[in-house]
Amino acid sequence: MSTELPEPASKITLKPGVGGGGEIQQFNITLRVRRYLPETTADAYWEDFELTMYGTDRVLDALHKVKWEHDGSLSFRRSCAHGVCGSDAMRINGRNRLACKTLLKDLDHSKPITVEAIKGLPLEKDLIVDMEPFFQSYREIMPFLVNKDHEPSTERYQSAEDHAKFEDTTKCILCAACTSSCPVFWTDGQYFGPAAIVNAHRFIFDSRDDAGDMRLEILNDKEGVWRCRTTFNCTEACPRGIQVTQAIAEVKQAILARSI
Amino acid sequence: MANTEIQAPRSGRIDPKYNRAKTSRGSFEMLAWLFMRLSGVALVVLIFGHLFANLMVGDGINGLDFGFVAGKWADPVWQFWDLALLWLAMLHGTNGIRTIINDYAEKALTRVWLKGILYVATAVIIVLGTLVIFTFDPCLVDANNVPLPGAICHA
Amino acid sequence: MQVHKYDVVIVGAGGAGMRAAIESGQRARTAVLTKLYPTRSHTGAAQGGMCAALANVEEDNWEWHTFDTIKGGDYLVDQDAAEIMAKEAIDAVLDLEKMGLPFNRTPEGKIDQRRFGGHTRDHGKAAVRRACYAADRTGHMILQTLYQNCVKHNVEFYNEYYVLDLLMVEEDAFREDGTAYKQKRVAGVVSYDLATGELHVFQAKSVIFASGGAGKVFKTTSNAHTLTGDGMGIAFRNGIPLEDMEFFQFHPTGLAGLGILLTEGARGEGAILRNSEGERFMERYAPTIKDLAPRDIVARAMANEVREGRGCGPKKDYVLLDLTHLEPAHIEAKLPDITEFARTYLGVEPFTDPVPVYPTAHYAMGGIPTNIDTQVLQDNDTIIPGLFAAGEVACVSVHGSNRLGTNSLLDINVFGKRAGVSAAKYALGADFVELPEDPEAFTINQISSMLTSTGTERVAPIRAELQEVMDANVQVFRDEKSLNEALEVIEALRVRYKNVSVQDKGKRFNLDLLEAIELGFLLDMAEVMTTAAMHRKESRGGHYREDYPDRDDENFMKHSMCYKDDSATTEGISGIRMETKPVIFTRYQPMERKY
Amino acid sequence: MSKTSSGTLYRGREGMWSWVGHRVTGVVIFLFLLVHVLDTSLVRMSPGAYDAVIGTYKNPLMALGETALVAAIVFHAFNGLRLILVDFWKRGPKYHRQILWGVLALWIITMAAFAIRHLSLAFGGH
């Protein structure tokens, strides 16, 4: 983009109260966590924690508060704390969310806030599941650019329109919120799942890629795109706002178009 | 010092205990999926026509009897209509149930059994229904060639 | 315990680690050990861009880039390294593009470029478009692309394996002048499998450290919870020096109170900073490039505005990042993620309202010293055969006292690649070094003492106090008093740390235990940073001493090297020895740094 | 597969519940279809037998059942068309929720019309 902008004003009058501020809200919540400690108890159970939290706190902060002040054995994954690494997908009030992107103030405090591990992947401990089956599906769809042409000495050109065709699906952070919200995936865990399809989409529609056919072939499997029942749970769950079901539909159509 | 050298993984955890059950290439699932949509569209017309003709016009459900059926099937259009409806609905429904069995039957063996029962039932119903439509004769007679009560026989 | 043997072992699967793995994985038997799933690494959080003088949108060349890097680092940059980085930048970007990275494009379909702080045309004449980007998720795309290529090349990952110790042996050796010294050699690493709680020893000919930064020593930081300086800490404890640790970058635009980063790319696209009076105050601090001045300058300007009472909000403790004069569609296209951060976390609509921001701890310029081939140095010039480091954990010194935005994504690609190549090359021509007796003894002892400790101290309060004091005393403004206070607190916390116990006694996914171990690294790093800051009695780049506000080339135009040495005392801190190392100059002589 | 997380019911939204509805109605219709073909086959046996069975369909209680069945069919049919739109129309996935409201509205209208006619016939008798 090379539009030159005019210099902004050196000084402006700010609207009063601009930039937020004001007193920081404080509130009490009950955090109801689905615990599972395989080394001490055979079954999962619920445990409640009463916490005092503040305006900008997220569910992740509440979990940290429990871990740091109440019970150090509470286990969950997290890293970036602002929704870009995909570590902390979990079921919050019955829906898959990232704990670090779910503000407590947006939830109903009159009822306990329930937090559980995502469904459909083997439960390891508390909120931690085995991600290996998930990544296995991801790896199976050949998630990498394949280009058979001669390597150019500069970059490969790509028009902005071609780029736009797959930009949405490049945003995926592999958090598994989608796959583990999918009723079909819950059944036997064999379905490739929306995340794998999203990542296949990212390459199938990349004008620089030559292996789209192979990926379509892979997803034309009995556990592939045709198992999707368009329940849209994946799209609702995706913290990156990826239009997952749309992407799956595009892949289905690509397979159809290619076979007919 | 223990010297148990283990084979390293190519990727993932040390022991990828998970693997997708054998994959099936080929386009059966795609065709099944496509069939569900195509037959769905056709079924809308067929079923709505069927329901309308049987339940809405004339006396509605009260008009249904042997004579009504006989009247309808005297017309080859209705014969064909009901035949298409039978086949499409059965195949559509069977494939739908097949999907559901695939989803929820956990053991491979249960799957095989349930699907076996399903396919047999489907085959029986389709064959039976087809025979009924094609071999239908409004003039039903008993063993002595006497028309049954209610049968419609033109001389 | 299990023992694995590899030619090359890479510690860390961020940008640097995976870039190295792609190279070495194709040449030698390579394992990547990472405490996080590779795609969780913090490289994915990087937003703004990766620069290279591609000259796709306007005239540019790599020498200007070199100059900007050196000037940006306030001349404490090793110029040979900076030249290499700027020159290899172009290929680094093209490599990524060929691996599939979906860069934003110019109308002709080339990689698009945008402005970034401190990057100029012709030695400071005007801001230049040099940063290649993919919206405001460049780091995400780099991390994903590198991971994808690791999958393509079948790189072997050991996910959720925490490396807790480095195994080295020392041999007697002689320098050319005949003096005797102890030559360190690397034998492998010890790691802890999070899922099972088992220890695994990895014997390797080459070990590459690529474990990222240490931002969690501060409270307000853009860094992930997992960036706890493990790699630096492990090296330091094993007698390897740490270079230039007093230089920590504070990024100007963190979301106020939270530290979540809003990329400099926002200012690159035209956003500006304002104080409570609505003034565009950067006009006063950097008249030429204003809001696009290097980060240290902008961060100090902001802190100064707040100190002088022109901060906003009820506590007057932040300034505003104003995007309201920009076209919403343009913002949406170029900066979709950060506008969402402002909405999600502060409830501010950036199209209509300016966003509260304040400097946030962002990047460690210092780290494990290496040469331009990423070989780790055990002193000013002796390399440790087989040991390599790249990325934020390392200090080749391309960033000097202040890193320019977009130079780190570049650093991890250029030097990550070099590390992979060098490590594989070394491994193919070398033998395994015999593992020391009981290689895991130290780690077992460390773990079991934490698990069995009856101490009453908990990890969280110690860490919180450490972070508070670092934020209050070792941030953008420092002086002797504040640093002394910090050191006192750190020492007290170290004593308490000895008495720490963990609640989770299990073996599976014992993150409680690992947080305790990480806290040990944080304490070490805080101590090193503060001591080094105390030692450098001048102001330069990211290190600003109010009691010594000027740059002092005469006494301090040199890198600081911080050693763990139980027999030494520095600035009243026992166990630390400070030395210096000359800066390498090639063609640019120090000038006053003005923008 | 080892144990996965149990716990609360997943709180899916319109997409998930419409799918549950589609699945349940599909099964119900299928089961009815099996029976319906069997009873219709009686036309091959004897008019009396057929009329007797059909007669049972005509009592008012059954009429309610028939209405429910037709409701199931109509929902399944309209929602099936919605699914086809989602699959083949470019903007289908985006507007799937709006289409669902449309489906439900049409469904209610259709059922109201049907129920009035059918129930008045059934209850009104001859």
Ligand SMILES: Cc1cc2nc3c(=O)[nH]c(=O)nc-3n(C[C@H](O)[C@H](O)[C@H](O)COP(=O)(O)OP(=O)(O)OC[C@H]3O[C@@H](n4cnc5c(N)ncnc54)[C@H](O)[C@@H]3O)c2cc1C
């Ligand atoms: C919010 C943010 C935005 C940024 N934006 C930009 C930008 O626009 N441009 C730019 O150039 N730079 C930017 N940076 C800086 C840049 O992203 C980082 O410096 C760089 O990504 C560091 O990469 P790395 O590979 O060294 O480390 P990381 O990506 O942090 O990876 C560290 C790896 O080491 C592993 N690890 C750590 N400790 C251990 C251990 N004990 N055992 C095993 N494994 C371990 C981790 O699992 C991880 O895989 C940004 C940084 C942040 C925080």
Ligand code: HEM
């Ligand atoms: C009236 C017109 C009909 C239409 C438009 C229609 C449409 C559809 C469509 C599109 C699907 C696929 C759903 C998916 O893949 O997610 C489907 C599934 C199904 N249909 Fe129909 N259908 C109709 C009639 C019937 C009939 C008459 C039966 C019973 C015999 C039936 C039974 C099923 C079953 C059991 C499923 C599987 C449900 C599932 O997998 O969740 N349908 N229908």
Ligand code: SF4
């Ligand atoms: S598509 Fe969305 S929900 Fe699914 S893994 Fe990617 S980011 Fe997560």
Ligand code: F3S
């Ligand atoms: S939740 Fe599952 S059914 Fe399809 S639309 Fe999403 S993959």
Ligand code: FES
């Ligand atoms: S902690 Fe990184 S996505 Fe939530």
